[in-house]
Amino acid sequence: MITHPVYPRLLRRETHSPRSVAAIVVAIVAILVGLYVATELVLALVEAPALLISPSDALLSLGGIDRVIPGALIAGGVLAALIGLALLILALLPGRRARHRLPSERLAVVVDNEVIASSLARTATTAGGISPDNATVTVSHRRALVEVQPPSGLPVDEAEITRAVEERLDSLEARPGIRSKVAVARHGKVGA
Amino acid sequence: MNNTNRFLNRAWLGLVGLLLLAGGAAAIALGSLPEAAERWTSTAPDVISSVSGWLRDSPVGDAGFSWLTIAVIAAIALIVVLLLVFIIRQGNGHTRELLRESSGDNGETIVEAAVAEQALREALHAHREFISSSVSTYRVRGASVLKISTVCQRGVSPTAAVRIVERHLIALDALLGREVPALLQISGGFRARTTGATRLL
Numbered sequence: 001m002i003t004h005p006v007y008p009r010l011l012r013r014e015t016h017s018p019r020s021v022a023a024i025v026v027a028i029v030a031i032l033v034g035l036y037v038a039t040e041l042v043l044a045l046v047e048a049p050a051l052l053i054s055p056s057d058a059l060l061s062l063g064g065i066d067r068v069i070p071g072a073l074i075a076g077g078v079l080a081a082l083i084g085l086a087l088l089i090l091a092l093l094p095g096r097r098a099r100h101r102l103p104s105e106r107l108a109v110v111v112d113n114e115v116i117a118s119s120l121a122r123t124a125t126t127a128g129g130i131s132p133d134n135a136t137v138t139v140s141h142r143r144a145l146v147e148v149q150p151p152s153g154l155p156v157d158e159a160e161i162t163r164a165v166e167e168r169l170d171s172l173e174a175r176p177g178i179r180s181k182v183a184v185a186r187h188g189k190v191g192a
Numbered sequence: 193m194n195n196t197n198r199f200l201n202r203a204w205l206g207l208v209g210l211l212l213l214a215g216g217a218a219a220i221a222l223g224s225l226p227e228a229a230e231r232w233t234s235t236a237p238d239v240i241s242s243v244s245g246w247l248r249d250s251p252v253g254d255a256g257f258s259w260l261t262i263a264v265i266a267a268i269a270l271i272v273v274l275l276l277v278f279i280i281r282q283g284n285g286h287t288r289e290l291l292r293e294s295s296g297d298n299g300e301t302i303v304e305a306a307v308a309e310q311a312l313r314e315a316l317h318a319h320r321e322f323i324s325s326s327v328s329t330y331r332v333r334g335a336s337v338l339k340i341s342t343v344c345q346r347g348v349s350p351t352a353a354v355r356i357v358e359r360h361l362i363a364l365d366a367l368l369g370r371e372v373p374a375l376l377q378i379s380g381g382f383r384a385r386t387t388g389a390t391r392l393l
Contacts, residue, residue, distance in 0.1 A: 004373040006332045010193065014377065018194075020282045023201035026208050027275045034275075038268040045257050055261075059243065063236035066222050066229040073223030081216030087209030091202045102350060106358045106365075107340075107374040111350045114380040122347030132347065172351055 007108040014110045017095035026087065096141065100174035113139040116174065120144055120165055124182070127164035128156040134189065144169065144180045152188035193330045193339050193375065195285035200278070287331040290338075291370055305329035308338055308364055308372065315360040316340070321348045322356075338374040346380075353378050 036051075044054050053061075065073070100116065102109040117137040124135045124146050134149040146165055150156040162182045169178055221228040247258040291303040309327040316325040325342040338361075344353055357376050365371050 004335075004371075006335055006337060006373055007375075010332065010337065010373075010375045013193065013198075014375065016198075018196050018198050018282075019201040019205060020196055023204050024279050024282060026205060027279050030208070031272050031275050034268045034272045038265050038272075041261055041265050041268075045261060056244075059240055063240045065219075066232045066236075068223075070223040073219050077216040077219030077221075077223060079216070080212045080219065084209045084212030084214075084216055087205045088213065089209075091206035091209060102354055102378075104354050104358060104376075106361055106371075107354075107376050109350075109354050109376045109378070111353075111378040112380055115344050115348070115350055115353075115378050118344075118346050118380055119349045168349070172349075174350075 003106065004108075010108045011101050011110065014108075015097055015099050015101065017097055019090055019095060022087070022090050098140075100176065100178070103173045103175075111174070116172065116178070117144070119172075120146060120168060120180070123164050123168040124148055124161050128161045130156060139178065142176055142178060144178050146180060146182045148182065148184045150184060150188045152190045154188070156184055158182060158184045193285065193332065193337065194283045195331070196282050201282075204278070285330045285332070287329050287336055290329060290336050290372060291368065303368065305336065305338075308368070311364055311367070312338070312340060312357075312360055315363075316342065316357065319356055321345055321353055332373075335373055338372055339377065340374060341377045341379070343379055350378050 037055075040050055040053070040055055040058075043050055044056070050057075098113040099110045100113065102111055117139040120139070121135040121137045122132055124137070125132045125148075128135075128148060128150070130148070130151060134151070136147045136149075138145045138147075144165070146161070148156060148158075148161060161184070162180070165180045165182055169180055172178075222232055223229075247260055250258045250260050252259045252262065288305050289302060290305045290308050292300060294300045305328075309329060312327045313325060316322055316327075321344060323343045323345055325340065327341075328339050330337050330339060340357055342353060342357070344350070354376065361374055
């Protein structure tokens, strides 16, 4: 399947998040904080009035921070710790995107899970002889759930739908592999 | 596809995350543990007095301020510039050159990326399976790589989409005389989902 040495790299990068948005947001916040601190330092140097608090006053009040109401200190601490934890999680988790790889002799292929879902929905409704709007398909990393809403009063062939969906998934050869489950709703819908 | 340094992104997020976590934990400890507050009260004045001592002992001539302050401002400026570079470097890696080949002593042949991009875009435009498609070229590890992004109609088989693009790409290979590495990204998108409902009355 892999015909060029850069394909594994391309596929890995296309199926995982680069974390660019989070990194840029954090960088912008850090730049703003840095610019503010530098402004206060310069204002103190030229002995101009501070914007909010002069650096020496800030240092002094930091020394007395334990005299702040404990509740406020704890609340601030919890908030900072939670944001820190969220950033650590972003840094460490793989950040998989909702995509699958497909085989090809010539190129590297990634397909969004929603495209696979849409294709399975068409397969299921065609096999069941019902309207394309009456199947809901959810595709996640390793499974596909096909929910079919039969028209009221007409039975649908669940075995036939299952066979068609499995056949479509087999021919797709998505990596990582997807297993399917077909669920036909017990109550039909009028006009479906 | 682009050359964003993903390890750097994650390292930066991890570093800021650790600092915030440590600061937050310290604040929680100060607010909830009397011993921590006591230790803070006993050490903070000493730290402040030694910092003011350094500031006094490092004057710039008779200007009345410390060069330490200048150094801190310079350090902040440097960090801000580095962060700006970090932001600007995200998502780069486009190239306008597809192939470059020297033909003996008589110079070089350069094929621009636009040749392949326009040919493929034109070819894919004719297929009803795709609502839209775009082609761009990136430089990956010294090789030009085509990135073909397509938005499929609702219900189109991804396999069929791959076969269509493969066919046009192989035609392009014949035209160029080279196999240019390529990546196809198939997505659904908003318009694909709101294609009108079928209703028989």
